[in-house]
Amino acid sequence: MTKAQDSKKVGVFIASAIALCVLPFIVGGSLGNSWVRIVDFALLYVMLALGLNIVVGFAGLLDLGFIAFYAVGAYTYALLSSPHFGLHLPFYITIPLGALFAAFFGILLGTPVLRLKGDYLAIVTLGFGEIIRIFMNNLNAPVNITNGPQGINLIDPIHVAGVDLGTPISLFGLNLPPVYLYYYLFLVLTVIVVIMAWRLQHSRIGRAWVALREDQIAASAMGINIRNIKLLAFALGALSGGVAGGLFSAFQGFVSPESFSLLESIMILAMIVLGGMGNIAGVILGAVVLTIAPEILRDVIGPLQMKTMGRMLIDPENARMLLFGLAMVAMMLVRPEGMLPSKRRKAEFRDAKAAAAQKG
Amino acid sequence: MDIFIQQILNGLVLGSIYALIALGYTMVYGIMGLINFAHGEVVMFGAMVTISVVSALTNAGVNLPGPALVLIGMLVAIPACMLLGFVIERVAYRPLRGAQRLAPLITAIGLSIVLQQVAILIWGRNYIPFPQVLNHDTIDIFGATITKLQVVIVVMCLVIMAGLLVMVEKTKLGRAMRATSQNPTVAGLMGVNVNTIISATFVLGSALGAVAGVMVATNYDQAHYYMGFMIGLKAFTAAVLGGIGNLGGAVAGGILLGIIESLGAGYIGQLTGGFLGSNYQDIFAFMVLILVLIFRPSGLLGEKVADRA
Numbered sequence: 001m002t003k004a005q006d007s008k009k010v011g012v013f014i015a016s017a018i019a020l021c022v023l024p025f026i027v028g029g030s031l032g033n034s035w036v037r038i039v040d041f042a043l044l045y046v047m048l049a050l051g052l053n054i055v056v057g058f059a060g061l062l063d064l065g066f067i068a069f070y071a072v073g074a075y076t077y078a079l080l081s082s083p084h085f086g087l088h089l090p091f092y093i094t095i096p097l098g099a100l101f102a103a104f105f106g107i108l109l110g111t112p113v114l115r116l117k118g119d120y121l122a123i124v125t126l127g128f129g130e131i132i133r134i135f136m137n138n139l140n141a142p143v144n145i146t147n148g149p150q151g152i153n154l155i156d157p158i159h160v161a162g163v164d165l166g167t168p169i170s171l172f173g174l175n176l177p178p179v180y181l182y183y184y185l186f187l188v189l190t191v192i193v194v195i196m197a198w199r200l201q202h203s204r205i206g207r208a209w210v211a212l213r214e215d216q217i218a219a220s221a222m223g224i225n226i227r228n229i230k231l232l233a234f235a236l237g238a239l240s241g242g243v244a245g246g247l248f249s250a251f252q253g254f255v256s257p258e259s260f261s262l263l264e265s266i267m268i269l270a271m272i273v274l275g276g277m278g279n280i281a282g283v284i285l286g287a288v289v290l291t292i293a294p295e296i297l298r299d300v301i302g303p304l305q306m307k308t309m310g311r312m313l314i315d316p317e318n319a320r321m322l323l324f325g326l327a328m329v330a331m332m333l334v335r336p337e338g339m340l341p342s343k344r345r346k347a348e349f350r351d352a353k354a355a356a357a358q359k360g
Numbered sequence: 361m362d363i364f365i366q367q368i369l370n371g372l373v374l375g376s377i378y379a380l381i382a383l384g385y386t387m388v389y390g391i392m393g394l395i396n397f398a399h400g401e402v403v404m405f406g407a408m409v410t411i412s413v414v415s416a417l418t419n420a421g422v423n424l425p426g427p428a429l430v431l432i433g434m435l436v437a438i439p440a441c442m443l444l445g446f447v448i449e450r451v452a453y454r455p456l457r458g459a460q461r462l463a464p465l466i467t468a469i470g471l472s473i474v475l476q477q478v479a480i481l482i483w484g485r486n487y488i489p490f491p492q493v494l495n496h497d498t499i500d501i502f503g504a505t506i507t508k509l510q511v512v513i514v515v516m517c518l519v520i521m522a523g524l525l526v527m528v529e530k531t532k533l534g535r536a537m538r539a540t541s542q543n544p545t546v547a548g549l550m551g552v553n554v555n556t557i558i559s560a561t562f563v564l565g566s567a568l569g570a571v572a573g574v575m576v577a578t579n580y581d582q583a584h585y586y587m588g589f590m591i592g593l594k595a596f597t598a599a600v601l602g603g604i605g606n607l608g609g610a611v612a613g614g615i616l617l618g619i620i621e622s623l624g625a626g627y628i629g630q631l632t633g634g635f636l637g638s639n640y641q642d643i644f645a646f647m648v649l650i651l652v653l654i655f656r657p658s659g660l661l662g663e664k665v666a667d668r669a
Contacts, residue, residue, distance in 0.1 A: 056462075062462070112650065112654045113650075113653075113654075115654075115657055116653055116657055118461075120600065120653055120657060122395070123395075123596065123597065123600050123649065123653075124649065124650050124653055126593070127597070127645070127646030127647075127649050127650055128646070128650070130593075130642065130643075130646055131643055131646050131647070134640060134642055134643050135643075137639075138639050138640060262589075262593075266469050269462075269465075269466075270466055270469065270470075273462050273463065273465075273466045274466070277460075277462065314481065315480075318477055318480050318481060321473055321476075321477045322473075322474060322477040322478070322481075324473065325470045325471065325472070325473030325474035325477060326470070326474055327470075328466060328467070328469065328470030328473070329451065329452060329467045329470040329471055329474070332456065332463050332464075332466050332467045332470065333455050333456070333467065336456055336459040336460060336463035337460070
């Protein structure tokens with residue numbers, strides 16, 4: 001690598017770092033704070049998608065119940081820092097605890113399904129996700145643990161070094177509402193998750209996952225401990241899901257089982273597939289696009305109908321989901337390998353295409 | 361003991377509906393190796409179309425007995441759903457044949473969302489009641505009660521399933537389907553038009569789904585744009601339970617799942633000393649599924665499944 005390339009890389013790095021730091025001000029200034037909130041959610045989904053990407057993208061284990069780990073993280077935080085049990089533990093205890101619980105559940109799920117592959121694995125993980133949701137929905141009687149479908153509210157915001165992220169603060173004459181403060185917290189954690197995923201991908205473990213994905217028997221013959229490497233994928237994926245869940249809980253101030261439906265699991269999977277499975281940049285792109293696009297549609301569809309037709313033909317919420325579904329289908333038909341496929345996957349697609357061409 | 365018989369009967373009704381839907385999943389899986397995630401939506405459309413037709417007929421003052429009205433509704437819903445199944449295959453699956461495995465999964469999910477939204481556009485977001493045209497007379501069997509309607513549902517399911525099994529075993533189309541599921545390339549070389557067979561499979565599965573949708577709607581007296589999701593999930597579970605790709609397995613898995621679920625719901629209170637109630641009914645399907653897959657990963661009647669991820 002030449003020096004010019006190096007300095008160019010540093011330049012891009014610094015530029016994107018600055019862009020990320022001022023992003024909430026640009027978004028908030030031009031579109032309002034509700035959009036900063038959406039950006040915050042995009043960061044949460046980036047964390048989730050990167051977590052699932054470890055399981056699905058790296059290790060090739062199709063997991064349709066990933067949202068369960070998010071739920072475990074969220075409920076751990078909610079139960080330990082809210083008036084529900086009268087506990088108000090600080091975030092540096094509850095979030096790691098939630099992440100550990102999630103990882104524990106990851107191993108709990110991973111152990112029985114070690115022998116399963118493909119669609120069977122998908123359906124069992126899906127069932128696991130549903131079981132967790134049903135328990136959250138019903139564990140309000142006879143002992144009220146999760147408060148059932150009503151969920152838990154008045155969850156404590158995060159306090160960092162004496163600063164309450166739940167109330168606006170002034171810094172150097174700048175007024176920073178909570179959504180800005182959470183943005184920076186989420187940004188830091190997202191960067192940590194990205195670095196973790198990046199380092200894992202290029203480590204011995206990451207290569208072992210790829211080997212497992214490509215051919216389990218060959219991988220095992222090469223001395224890879226299949227059981228441990230699978231459980232590690234489940235645990236590490238669940239870990240980042242748990243962290244995101246705790247953050248969601250604190251950010252939202254309210255959790256209920258509704259937030260953890262199968263549709264959410266599927267959405268996160270869709271982020272990975274649409275973005276480009278196995279490729280970190282692709283997954284990030286997928287998560288951001290799939291979080292932002294429906295919101296843009298929400299803002300655009302209503303006014304557009306009023307302007308062109310003079311009245312509301314289709315309920316905007318309805319039209320939004322309709323277009324979203326159509327876009328998912330269209331995207332997959334046009335680019336089944338995703339927006340930014342990883343180099344390895346790209347090569348696989350090329351091979352598959354060539355093989356298909358030869359056959360047909 | 362009365363509870364036991366009652367729950368078995370309930371489970372039989374529920375299970376035969378699951379079985380009918382599970383056949384749709386398992387046929388498609390057997391031939392293409394794919395989970396048709398949009399199948400639940402076909403079931404929902406079957407229910408919705410029938411309700412619309414029956415309501416329209418009663419509103420128009422057509423004076424026919426209730427069962428005839430429902431039959432007419434069903435006869436409209438079946439071709440509608442067949443068309444839907446055909447379109448689903450064309451749009452979401454055919455262009456992606458040979459692509460990575462997750463791509464058709466995502467298109468199917470996308471299509472599922474689209475179909476739900478279309479249903480909202482047509483029928484709205486609320487529960488739609490089934491028009492009161494069927495009587496709900498009950499019969500007593502060993503101290504348990506079952507409605508005549510439910511008897512009809514079970515008998516119809518069994519007849520349809522038997523018909524399908526005979527068709528797959530005895531007819532030319534059935535033989536072509538079996539050949540395609542074993543090896544599409546070789547089947548093609550033997551003169552089977554694989555594309556037609558795949559379309560036929562989707563269309564047939566959708567027809568069964570339509571009938572099942574009508575049964576669900578009559579049994580629960582209502583329909584909803586989101587109803588296809590849970591019932592589709594359970595039916596898929598039933599298909600896996602029986603061994604996916606195996607028609608007899610889907611039937612056995614469906615009925616077994618229905619019975620396990622209703623027995624579980626009936627007895628969970630006693631078993632856990634009142635700690636868990638019947639609102640945990642939905643858990644049984646998934647618990648059973650997980651246990652079966654751990655101890656018998658290919659399902660009850662299934663063969664080894666291809667291990668592609």
